[in-house]
Amino acid sequence: xxxxxxxxxxxxxxxxxxxxxxxxxxxxxxxxxxxxxxxxxxxxxxxxxxxxxxxxxxxxxxxxxxxxxxxxxxxxxxxxxxxxxxxxxxxxxxxxxxxxxxxxxxxxxxxxxxxxxxxxxxxxxxxxxxxxxxxxxxxxxxxxxxxxxxxxxxxxxxxxxxxxxxxxxxxxxxxxxxxxxxxxxxxxxxxxxxxxxxxxxxxxxxxxxxxxxxxxxxxxxxxxxxxxxxxxxxxxxxxxxxxxxxxxxxxxxxxxxxxxxxxxxxxxxxxxxxxxxxxxxxxxxxxxxxxxxxxxxxxxxxxxxxxxxxxxxxxxxxxxxxxxxxxxxxxxxxxxxxxxxxxxxxxxxxxxxxxxxxxxxxxxxxxxxxxxxxxxxxxxxxx
Numbered sequence: 422x423x424x425x426x427x428x429x430x431x432x433x434x435x436x437x438x439x440x441x442x443x444x445x446x447x448x449x450x451x452x453x454x455x456x457x458x459x460x461x462x463x464x465x466x467x468x469x470x471x472x473x474x475x476x477x478x479x480x481x482x483x484x485x486x487x488x489x490x491x492x493x494x495x496x497x498x499x500x501x502x503x504x505x506x507x508x509x510x511x512x513x514x515x516x517x518x519x520x521x522x523x524x525x526x527x528x529x530x531x532x533x534x535x536x537x538x539x540x541x542x543x544x545x546x547x548x549x550x551x552x553x554x555x556x557x558x559x560x561x562x563x564x565x566x567x568x569x570x571x572x573x574x575x576x577x578x579x580x581x582x583x584x585x586x587x588x589x590x591x592x593x594x595x596x597x598x599x600x601x602x603x604x605x606x607x608x609x610x611x612x613x614x615x616x617x618x619x620x621x622x623x624x625x626x627x628x629x630x631x632x633x634x635x636x637x638x639x640x641x642x643x644x645x646x647x648x649x650x651x652x653x654x655x656x657x658x659x660x661x662x663x664x665x666x667x668x669x670x671x672x673x674x675x676x677x678x679x680x681x682x683x684x685x686x687x688x689x690x691x692x693x694x695x696x697x698x699x700x701x702x703x704x705x706x707x708x709x710x711x712x713x714x715x716x717x718x719x720x721x722x723x724x725x726x727x728x729x730x731x732x733x734x735x736x737x738x739x740x741x742x743x744x745x746x747x748x749x750x751x752x753x754x755x756x757x758x759x760x761x762x763x764x765x766x767x768x769x770x771x772x773x774x775x776x777x778x779x780x781x782x783x784x785x786x787x788x789x790x791x792x793x794x795x796x797x798x799x800x801x802x803x804x
Contacts, residue, residue: 427541427548427580444527447635448517448654452679453730454530457686464531464685466692469518469573470560472553473511475504475540480512482526482661483536486519488565490538493552507544509663513670514577516661517678518685527659527667530682531689537563537571542578550584557590561597572688572698575681577604577674579619591621598701601627602681604673606644613639613717616646623648628684628705632656632676637715637726643673650705651712653679653727683727684708707733 445455457463468488478487490504497503506512515536520529539556542548553576560571574594580587594601606619622629622644629648632640632655639645640656655676662668687707691699699707710733712725 427550427553427578444659446527446659448658448679449528449530451635451654452530452683452727454682454686456730456732457690458532460690462686462689462693463522464519464534464682464689466535466569467531467572467685467688468535468537468565468569469531469575469681469685470537470539470556470563470571471511471515471518472539472541472556472560472574472576473506473514473578474508474542474544474546475506475511476515476536476538477506477509477512477661477663477665478504478538480516480661480665482520482523482529483512483515485521485523486515486534486536488535488537488569489563490540491556491559492540493556493559494540494543494548496540496543504538504540506540506663508542508546509668510542510546510577510670510674511538511540512662513658513660513668514575514674514678516667517658517675518575518682520661526661529660530679531685534682534685535565535569548578550580550587553578554586554590557587557594561590561594561599571599573681573684574599574601575677576602576621577672577677579604579606579622581619583620583623587621588624591624591626595626595701598698598704600684600701600704602677602684603627603629604677605629605631605646605649607642607672607674609639609641609643609645611641613645613722617644618646618648619644628680628708630673630676630680631724632671632673633724633726639717639724640671640673642671643676649724651680651708651725651727652676653683655679680708680727683711683729686729687711 476483478484492501492504516529518529519531519534519536520527522528522532541552541556560574563571591601603622605622606617608617621627629650631645631649631652632643633652634640634656653676655673656671657669658675659667659669688699711729711731713728714723715726716723
């Protein structure tokens with residue numbers, strides 16, 4: 422792979438399976454998406470930009486979910502209006518996020534979400550950084566017919582080295598309060614305690630996603646490092662595919678859309694209860710509150726696995742005041758804001774916190790990559 426090439430992050434395909442009527446697959450059940458569905462939250466009104474190989478726009482489970490698209494590749498003679506998928510990867514990702522309730526096929530995590538398809542990878546699964554940056558900027562500035570805007574950018578892709586242009590585009594997306602969800606990569610060596618990195622998952626600002634199997638064990642191919650924020654199902658995941666079919670795929674590519682769909686449900690609920698749009702940092706905090714900590718082997722290490730069965734109240738942060746000591750909720754907020762800038766940490770340190778709390782905040786600044794796990798240790802259970 423060339424230094425500036427981006428590639429999709431799925432491993433070789435499994436045998437295709439027959440279609441079933443609105444099958445709720447085991448992976449959807451395992452993250453407890455139904456807990457939000459029964460409350461009336463299915464992602465309605467939330468827009469997800471999928472940066473991938475395109476999408477089979479005529480698939481019966483996806484055609485009603487698409488809100489638009491754009492082709493950033495040379496395929497179809499560079500016609501920007503044709504964003505069809507010639508590989509299947511993007512179609513598979515789209516189905517996990519939002520396959521419709523329609524009495525046929527499967528159901529995605531957020532079956533009423535709107536999908537904006539941005540084709541950045543060609544049929545060989547390869548693209549370039551320039552196209553990816555253009556697609557991110559397109560997502561930031563996109564507005565729908567009813568003034569909709571992108572809430573989440575989903576990227577099941579990666580490259581070997583960091584690129585300033587890519588990092589800057591992602592920073593701008595975060596600044597625009599768009600959550601950016603990225604696959605951690607498939608270079609794992611089946612050893613949780615070694616670190617493998619790819620980008621943009623290696624950037625602190627993104628939500629980096631690793632893969633687990635049906636037993637909540639880290640998949641042997643999944644990259645593991647201190648930048649991985651959350652794990653989700655990524656082994657033998659059934660979803661939509663080319664020619665109206667369905668197939669099983671594995672990879673951190675498949676874990677990402679579970680988290681993306683979960684974020685769509687969280688935004689749907691947040692906006693319904695508060696009549697406001699969550700900031701990216703508040704959304705990240707809300708997501709991490711919907712995880713279960715699972716210990717790794719005999720070690721004192723743990724990972725956070727997506728779990729939507731956890732009911733968490735939505736706090737009104739608009740009236741939040743600093744007190745003489747920093748409580749656990751505020752410490753969590755400090756971390757979430759610090760992913761965007763160090764300004765919130767600085768404000769925390771100006772308050773009359775205890776010496777222990779000051780030392781804790783300083784330690785977060787010094788090792789921000791592992792801060793999420795540190796916060797989780799201190800703040801469970803969340804209030």
